[in-house]
Amino acid sequence: MLHLIDILLQSINLSTIWCLVFVSEFTLTYHPFFFFVAMESKQGTKHTILMVSDFFYPNFGGVENHIYLLSQCLIKLGHKVIVMTHAYSNRTGVRYMTNGLKVYYVPWKPFLMQNTLPTFFPTLPIIRTILIREKITLIHGHQAFSTLCHEALMHARTMNYKVVFTDHSLYGFADIGSIHMNKILQFTLADVTQAICVSHTSKENTVLRSGLPPEKVFVIPNAVDTTMFKPASERVVMDVIVIVVISRLVYRKGADLLVEVIPEICRLYPNVRFVIGGDGPKRVRLEEMREKHFLQDRVDMLGAVPHAKVRSVLNSGHIFLNSSLTEAFCIAILEAASCGLLTVSTCVGGVPEVLPDDMIVLAKPDPSDMVNAIKKAIKILPTIDPQEMHLRIKGMYSWQDVAKRTEIVYNRALNSSNQSLLERLSRYLTCGAWAGKLFCLVMIVDYILWRLLQMWQPDTEVEVVPDIKISRTNHVTEVHPSM
């Protein structure tokens, strides 16, 4: 008897478990906050864009931020945006971010400075699958250092997709490293449909490096999230002037210039204090300088500042000092200006294009000239109104504007004529006596591999992902990474 009851109980248990499974599947599919609706085919000029770069969250930096915010604004304009990047430690597979931004973390491990190993062909199958699954219409690659971006653009061109490339950095022409990088860039850009640069200086640089016709290169600067970088509601008292520096403390960011400039300014103005946020190999030199000149109480070293705290650090100061030796655009000075700080910066790269002359004091990258610039900044500081400056920046830069301008580039890319393999190969051939033939060979091999893949698994057999439409509630107005 007891035995029988036991069996009965067990069967009940089993059935409840099955019930639970069904219920959970049901709630997953028809969750009240996520409406998975298969959409009809695309109408009008709405695109499905694949953003490709090695650099994306959880890594943090200018490029990552750019991709994220641009994607968010493009989604708001009605496009579908998908991001593809490599796996970050155990973060692999598909993830969703704010507003249904889908991110593919391709299981491809980085080997150096968040870059994947350059392997040319093994990424073809997965990239092809993603392109077909998501019904991608256009591929947008970011950053010249990213090998994943180069490979994706190459495969996409092989598969006759239109591609757009954004270059975020400047490169010289002198050393072996840059010669190598420039050749790779030339390879990718030889067949790119349109290119985007973040400043006019960057455009000149890219045109020289890649040999693209200048009219194919668009200048669309970065922007700043003005809702995130606001001045403090009441101004910090002016008895003590606080100069803020936020940058990685490395050679390229001019940490050595700071070592020369800070003691001189502290000697000239007893009421000036420095706040230095950031970490890096040059931090030791700055600390040495601080001890040598007995400035422990006047130079604050904060160490690395998380992005969420940048605003509060900026708002504790009056002047922002940027000492970079090279810079394609410099988002940091934009963030500082958005917080109402007067900026003093070295006049390098694209920096002079970023702000109007009355919001920035430029100096040559030389200690005495920078000291003079800071003197001038301290003199004009009382005339600066942070709130007014914030409003002006708000009128000059917004990510929505960037997205709209990028949309124009997309439309242009999609309207450009299709080209056959032979036409494209002839373009590669002009890249150099040896390199041109090598590039052609790589492209031919890629083409053959693509054809083989198509025979092995025809396009029609790749399952297409149903489109997801996330219910838009009104509170989604600010764009923030929700990690």
Add this chain to the structure above:
Amino acid sequence: MENNNNQRKWRKVAYGGMQPGFNDNHTDETFLQEMVMNANVVKRDILKVMLDSLSISQYLSIVSLVVLIWTHTLNSTITHTSLLILDITLLASGFFILLLTAKMLSFSLLINYSIKISFFTTSLYVLSPIYHTLTRSISSDSIWALTTSLIIIHLFLHDYSGSTIKAPGALETNPTLASNISLNASIVASLLIASRLPSRVLVFAVILFSLQVFLFAPLVTYCVKKYSLRLHVGLSVVVMGVSLGCVYELHRVMFVVLLAVLGFVNVVCPYWLIRIQEYKFEINGPWDEAKLCFNITD
């Protein structure tokens, strides 16, 4: 656009959104205006380049002299007494030249040097039995092949513009990795050769000789060059003449090879360098990384 409403002129700025009337890919005549080509190109004079290349051929001759001495010892045409006398003369003349040319050489420094050298010599003498039997189990062919390749590495990586061993009181940058590798290659080469010799005294004498040359000859020639250019030219010509003469007596084919190498280094290479200058294409512009105008002292 704040103050430019009346004149619709394109400006090279990134702020203010898309400029009215112009697309984002607008390119005007200011494009690449700030590009500078071949700004740092130096016009070279063929005579000066030839004079500069003289120090390379001088060192080549010095090394060929060392190899000559090695072959003579291996052929037993030099006795150990004459080799030791040669060692002592070289050491003395090297010191003499350093004394003449250097300005910061004091008496205490000299004493310091002689103590160090005597320590070095003694330990070398004590160790020479080990060197004597070092490569006994290896065939002579492989030793010769290894030595030749080491000497070639040495010559390729040698720092011809300065000296790996620093002059006393000289405030210069640290020697590069390449010059260190070169120096070590030469030392290994001399140890290998010495290990094939029949007696311990010979081993000692040959190692001492080759170390003296490889370690101090660059220093001495560097000091001479800094002291007077004429003396440098004279010394180079004498060394080249002596080495050519000695090689001629030993081996005719080697003489031709050496002559060809010296001619290539001294005449063909300078001419070549001047000729390829016209292909120089250097681009500079606002995108370049700024150079700091002061020295970073870590």
